[in-house]
Amino acid sequence: MKKERENFGSRAAVIMAMAGSAIGLGNIWRFPYMVGEYGGAAFIVVYIFASLLLALPIFFAESIIGRRSGANTFGAMETLAPRTRWKWLGLLTIVSPVIILSYYSVVGGWSVEYLFKALAFDFAAASDAEVTGFFGRFIASTWQPVVAHTVFLATVAGIVLAGVKKGIEKFTKATMPVLFVLIVLIAAYSLTLPGSRGGVDYLLRPDFSKLTPSVVAAAMGQAFFSLSLGVGTILTYASYMRKDENLLASGLGTAASDLFFAVLAGFAVVPAVFAAGLAPGAGPGLVFETLPYIFHKMGATLPWASAIIAIVFFLTILVAALTSAISMLEVGVAYLTEEKGMDRRAATWALTAFAWVVGVLCSLSFGPLSHVHLLGNPLFDFLDKLCSNWLLPLGGLLFTLFVGWKMPRADVYDEFTNGGTLRANLLLFPLVHFLIRYAAPVGIFVVFLTDLLL
Ligand code: TRP
Numbered sequence: 001m002k003k004e005r006e007n008f009g010s011r012a013a014v015i016m017a018m019a020g021s022a023i024g025l026g027n028i029w030r031f032p033y034m035v036g037e038y039g040g041a042a043f044i045v046v047y048i049f050a051s052l053l054l055a056l057p058i059f060f061a062e063s064i065i066g067r068r069s070g071a072n073t074f075g076a077m078e079t080l081a082p083r084t085r086w087k088w089l090g091l092l093t094i095v096s097p098v099i100i101l102s103y104y105s106v107v108g109g110w111s112v113e114y115l116f117k118a119l120a121f122d123f124a125a126a127s128d129a130e131v132t133g134f135f136g137r138f139i140a141s142t143w144q145p146v147v148a149h150t151v152f153l154a155t156v157a158g159i160v161l162a163g164v165k166k167g168i169e170k171f172t173k174a175t176m177p178v179l180f181v182l183i184v185l186i187a188a189y190s191l192t193l194p195g196s197r198g199g200v201d202y203l204l205r206p207d208f209s210k211l212t213p214s215v216v217a218a219a220m221g222q223a224f225f226s227l228s229l230g231v232g233t234i235l236t237y238a239s240y241m242r243k244d245e246n247l248l249a250s251g252l253g254t255a256a257s258d259l260f261f262a263v264l265a266g267f268a269v270v271p272a273v274f275a276a277g278l279a280p281g282a283g284p285g286l287v288f289e290t291l292p293y294i295f296h297k298m299g300a301t302l303p304w305a306s307a308i309i310a311i312v313f314f315l316t317i318l319v320a321a322l323t324s325a326i327s328m329l330e331v332g333v334a335y336l337t338e339e340k341g342m343d344r345r346a347a348t349w350a351l352t353a354f355a356w357v358v359g360v361l362c363s364l365s366f367g368p369l370s371h372v373h374l375l376g377n378p379l380f381d382f383l384d385k386l387c388s389n390w391l392l393p394l395g396g397l398l399f400t401l402f403v404g405w406k407m408p409r410a411d412v413y414d415e416f417t418n419g420g421t422l423r424a425n426l427l428l429f430p431l432v433h434f435l436i437r438y439a440a441p442v443g444i445f446v447v448f449l450t451d452l453l454l
Pocket residue numbers: 021022023024025026027097100224225226227228229230231233324325327328392
């Protein structure tokens with residue numbers, strides 16, 4: 001008794017929705033501070049290799065499963081491998097996106113707060129000490145970040161409630177092109193700042209002596225996080241794709257725009273950090289702590305330009321975060337409506353409520369609950385590490401094993417090449433299948449193991 005499923009309306013819409021999911025806080029907030037923390041250009045080089053050799057094959061594996069089955073992550077496993085233990089992979093991927101959503105929404109809330117601060121011209125008006133101290137005080141407070149988290153999450157739920165076509169597709173289509181223009185402008189501005197040269201060198205001159213197993217593992221985790229892999233987000237979106245879409249093209253298009261966007265964000269953030277004489281290794285606060293300082297300094301001489309750049313910047317982060325967060329919620333909503341017969345409204349609110357509660361605890365873990373540790377980390381850090389370092393690689397590994405070893409090669413071939421009708425796909429199929437079957441799983445496993453043992 002299958003319900004009629006919605007589909008994305010056009011090829012451009014699919015790529016934009018996938019890119020909308022991929023491009024988010026991972027690119028603008030997480031990537032620059034990871035680059036700063038893990039040694040600059042060398043991290044970027046490893047990140048690019050991890051994206052091409054490990055992440056892209058998972059992207060293809062998820063799209064193949066999603067479109068072949070035309071179902072949510074759980075239903076996909078039941079359709080392609082009925083009554084096997086693979087259903088646990090389906091279940092894993094229902095749980096993890098909602099966990100990610102809960103702490104992601106906290107950072108989404110930060111961008112809401114900062115947008116309001118920018119709109120109020122706060123960065124120019126405050127004193128040096130106020131600007132640098134603001135982030136620490138804000139995240140450690142009880143109510144402000146919780147309210148911001150609530151506003152962010154409610155917006156996400158509202159968009160998902162409107163449905164795939166009217167909500168996600170419309171929203172993403174309207175905002176993604178604007179986003180590209182904005183980040184290019186900000187990067188260009190950042191490069192004109194006196195003293196930004198050091199940042200450019202930092203981003204372009206790799207020092208490979210800094211590479212350690214944990215740098216490689218972090219680069220891999222970042223690549224998976226950035227492409228929304230390992231938890232069935234891409235699988236679910238691919239299940240909304242029509243049979244005549246090209247999986248190779250949408251995968252390459254998404255990966256290329258995601259990579260391009262991350263590097264642009266790096267160029268927007270890191271040179272500005274150097275120009276201000278600040279340290280790139282400041283951690284998760286990098287974007288929220290150092291950029292307001294830069295807007296503040298600039299505000300002394302150019303108040304209007306500084307205010308406008310600040311508003312545009314935090315608006316950019318917010319929009320990018322929203323398009324990603326809706327993709328996390330959609331995975332669970334697809335499961336609950338299709339497998340459990342819940343209506344879309346109930347499913348959306350149930351998952352939102354769960355993410356809200358966990359998110360509130362994450363938010364408080366910077367303040368009143370900072371003494372509560374799980375395996376040595378406050379809740380926010382614990383969940384981020386659990387997801388990026390463990391659940392995403394594990395999910396990704398299992399998706400590649402499923403397509404590489406469980407699905408008949410003929411089915412994979414049929415799906416990837418649209419029944420043998422696409423030329424470039426036919427040509428690349430042996431390589432892609434090799435990557436999915438051997439290179440990616442072995443690579444992920446080795447990175448996992450060396451990080452664990454060394
Ligand atoms: N890729 C998004 C970003 O870079 C975040 C994201 C969306 C995600 N869906 C996901 C991360 C699923 C992991 C899994 O911000």
